[in-house]
Amino acid sequence: MSEFTPQRFRQQADDALHDEVLRSALRRATGLFGDRRKAAIAEVPEWEALRERGRVIKENVLFHLDRYLEQFESNARRQGIQVHWARDAKEACDLIVDLAASAGARTVVKSKSMTTEEVHLNAALERAEIDPVETDLGEWIIQLAGEVPSHIIVPAIHKTKAQIAELFTEKVGLAPTDDEKKLTECARGILRSCFVTADVGISGANFCIAETGSILLVENEGNIRMTTSLPRVHIALAGIEKVIPTIDDLAVFLRLLPRSGTGQHLTTYQSLISGPRRTGDEEGPEEVHIVLLDNGRSAMLREHVTRQSLACIRCGACLNACPVYQQIGGHAYGSVYPGPIGAVITPQLQGAKKASQLPYASSLCGACREVCPVKIDIPELLLHLRSCIADKSPVPGAPNDIPSRPWPERAGFRVWAWWWSGPKRYALSSWIAGAVMRRPWLRWLLPVGGWTASRDLRTPATRSFRALWRDSLAEERDNDA
Amino acid sequence: MTREGARAHVLGAIKEHLAVAHAGESPPEASQVDSCGVGRPVLPDDVQGRAVRFKSVLESVGGYVTIVPDRIQAAIALQHIVTTRGIRRLAISDDNLATDLAASLSEVEIVGADSRDALLESDGGLSGAQWGIAETGSLVLSSDNERHRLVSLLPTVHVALLRATRILGGLDEALRRVAGGDPEALPRAVTFVTGPSRTADIELTLVVGVHGPKELHVIVLQEELA
Numbered sequence: 001m002s003e004f005t006p007q008r009f010r011q012q013a014d015d016a017l018h019d020e021v022l023r024s025a026l027r028r029a030t031g032l033f034g035d036r037r038k039a040a041i042a043e044v045p046e047w048e049a050l051r052e053r054g055r056v057i058k059e060n061v062l063f064h065l066d067r068y069l070e071q072f073e074s075n076a077r078r079q080g081i082q083v084h085w086a087r088d089a090k091e092a093c094d095l096i097v098d099l100a101a102s103a104g105a106r107t108v109v110k111s112k113s114m115t116t117e118e119v120h121l122n123a124a125l126e127r128a129e130i131d132p133v134e135t136d137l138g139e140w141i142i143q144l145a146g147e148v149p150s151h152i153i154v155p156a157i158h159k160t161k162a163q164i165a166e167l168f169t170e171k172v173g174l175a176p177t178d179d180e181k182k183l184t185e186c187a188r189g190i191l192r193s194c195f196v197t198a199d200v201g202i203s204g205a206n207f208c209i210a211e212t213g214s215i216l217l218v219e220n221e222g223n224i225r226m227t228t229s230l231p232r233v234h235i236a237l238a239g240i241e242k243v244i245p246t247i248d249d250l251a252v253f254l255r256l257l258p259r260s261g262t263g264q265h266l267t268t269y270q271s272l273i274s275g276p277r278r279t280g281d282e283e284g285p286e287e288v289h290i291v292l293l294d295n296g297r298s299a300m301l302r303e304h305v306t307r308q309s310l311a312c313i314r315c316g317a318c319l320n321a322c323p324v325y326q327q328i329g330g331h332a333y334g335s336v337y338p339g340p341i342g343a344v345i346t347p348q349l350q351g352a353k354k355a356s357q358l359p360y361a362s363s364l365c366g367a368c369r370e371v372c373p374v375k376i377d378i379p380e381l382l383l384h385l386r387s388c389i390a391d392k393s394p395v396p397g398a399p400n401d402i403p404s405r406p407w408p409e410r411a412g413f414r415v416w417a418w419w420w421s422g423p424k425r426y427a428l429s430s431w432i433a434g435a436v437m438r439r440p441w442l443r444w445l446l447p448v449g450g451w452t453a454s455r456d457l458r459t460p461a462t463r464s465f466r467a468l469w470r471d472s473l474a475e476e477r478d479n480d481a
Numbered sequence: 482m483t484r485e486g487a488r489a490h491v492l493g494a495i496k497e498h499l500a501v502a503h504a505g506e507s508p509p510e511a512s513q514v515d516s517c518g519v520g521r522p523v524l525p526d527d528v529q530g531r532a533v534r535f536k537s538v539l540e541s542v543g544g545y546v547t548i549v550p551d552r553i554q555a556a557i558a559l560q561h562i563v564t565t566r567g568i569r570r571l572a573i574s575d576d577n578l579a580t581d582l583a584a585s586l587s588e589v590e591i592v593g594a595d596s597r598d599a600l601l602e603s604d605g606g607l608s609g610a611q612w613g614i615a616e617t618g619s620l621v622l623s624s625d626n627e628r629h630r631l632v633s634l635l636p637t638v639h640v641a642l643l644r645a646t647r648i649l650g651g652l653d654e655a656l657r658r659v660a661g662g663d664p665e666a667l668p669r670a671v672t673f674v675t676g677p678s679r680t681a682d683i684e685l686t687l688v689v690g691v692h693g694p695k696e697l698h699v700i701v702l703q704e705e706l707a
């Protein structure tokens with residue numbers, strides 16, 4: 001398995017562009033989800049008001065995040081949930097490994113959680129000789145194949161049914177089949193026995209509700225319900241940004257999230273969990289733990305522009321809408337978080353040096369902002385990060401590790417900025433450019449090789465707009481006179 | 482650093498960064514309007530209308546809904562499901578109505594929902610439901626009222642009994658009802674169920690019954706119970 005990293009974005013994007021199987025799968029998936037989303041939001045006449053409400057709730061909660069986290073913590077504790085804090089990925093992994101080990105776990109069942117992927121929890125568990133089993137069908141396929149997810153809603157979108165069937169034959173001995181029902185049935189059987197024997201279940205959390213101290217999880221398969229109700233111990237890992245104030249707010253997000261993600265009016269299951277079993281008579285785990293993870297998030301709170309990144313509810317709509325993602329898919333980004341939201345979160349979490357190419361993986365068309373259920377201004381964030389990278393100013397959350405651009409480039413841009421800031425100088429340069437470009441045999445003088453490799457350079461008009469404007473003003477004056 | 486240290490560190494970092502934000506920005510206007518009803522569709526305000534809407538929304542995502550006038554008809558509907566689906570072992574929750582109706586069934590073994598092994602070997606699971614939601618066609622199952630978590634999850638077919646008067650309008654109303662005016666005392670586990678378990682992880686083709694039940698049947702009882 002080749003490692004995908006954000007540093008190798010260009011190469012990975014190029015590989016993806018040459019992968020016809022991947023591209024046709026992406027066309028289908030992004031097209032389908034895009035269409036379903038449109039149909040689902042058309043049912044809601046107040047969609048725009050709903051988005052605005054979602055945005056306002058998130059903006060408020062993030063502006064007072066410390067308060068809401070403290071409220072969540074004390075309510076969760078009162079309900080019998082054990083709350084833990086982790087500053088970074090390592091601390092989160094150590095904590096969870098310790099909890100699993102003291103529960104005597106040999107196998108843990110996991111339901112899909114991007115946050116556990118962000119901290120590389122599976123590797124940490126394996127080092128401690130605890131076997132993590134992914135139970136979301138798509139995630140399980142990916143785990144069997146030793147790969148990483150390529151879409152946040154459909155992790156195995158890059159694999160065909162034939163490839164999955166082959167994988168099942170090789171890894172779990174299923175007789176060759178081309179029936180997705182048989183494949184699913186096979187996974188159901190194997191994972192059932194894991195659920196029953198596992199000592200610990202690990203999940204993420206879609207929302208942590210401050211006023212009740214509960215967590216809410218959404219899903220379609222039922223594996224989250226299994227993970228959170230069968231094993232003796234349940235551990236949930238949540239980023240600190242997952243907290244929302246009230247149960248009323250939950251209604252807003254439950255109307256926004258599934259419609260934006262899969263185009264459903266509601267996913268099949270929501271589990272609202274408010275603690276472990278209290279009496280011997282009840283069902284459910286004896287212990288419930290929540291680990292609240294910072295890992296670079298707190299620094300994003302500092303400025304309004306970056307704080308927005310924390311409003312994301314991970315619906316995946318911006319991926320499906322993004323013309324770049326539609327072509328290259330998730331692997332190219334080399335990050336747990338792909339697509340437009342990944343391009344803004346990854347540099348803030350991993351450092352701008354590692355992920356300096358990602359904010360450029362966008363044409364700034366604004367489709368992501370259009371579809372985002374909480375109205376995150378992703379293009380603004382992309383521009384902000386680009387300017388941080390160009391100025392070598394620190395990206396919040398990440399270490400200040402951006403290498404300077406070479407000095408001739410910086411000097412060149414400074415001269416250019418000065419030159420174009422005067423109207424005479426600007427006019428002179430556009431006159432020169434026009435004169436050169438109208439003479440094809442002189443075009444080689446212009447340093448635009450990269451630009452013209454795949455498209456023609458337009459020939460400028462003989463007279464500039466400014467000149468025409470001047471003339472028309474003069475003409476008007478003459479007429480008035 | 483100690484674990485307590487991590488807490489202080491994370492909260493300290495948040496406070497420090499927010500202090501900068503608070504110094505430079507005016508606080509976002511906290512919306513005072515109670516707008517959790519935003520996006521709620523226009524819903525029927527009578528019991529019958531809500532039951533009909535509940536049925537049509539749930540059936541649009543693959544659930545089966547039978548609306549019956551009374552207990553006798555409910556028992557017949559239940560027997561019909563058991564027979565046509567070939568259910569041989571039915572696990573029942575500790576819900577009273579479920580227990581009562583199950584007693585009238587024939588040609589099926591009834592087991593309690595308290596044994597995990599029995600549940601794993603049951604092909605049917607019968608539960609009550611505390612509320613329904615007309616907006617989304619959802620069932621709301623609460624651990625305070627019955628032991629519902631596994632009986633509605635492990636067997637291949639889940640049958641739920643729901644009283645029509647318990648069908649609420651919007652999702653927001655259901656969440657409020659769950660909180661019951663006392664958000665500090667929520668039930669351990671509240672499960673919202675809208676259709677059979679499903680996945681589209683293999684080439685986006687819909688398959689039902691991946692981990693949870695392959696079929697969801699709801700019997701809506703119109704009769705007001707004593």
Ligand code: SF4
Pocket residue numbers: 260311312313314315316317318319341368371372373374375376
């Ligand atoms: S940024 Fe917005 S659209 Fe993208 S995943 Fe997050 S919430 Fe969804």
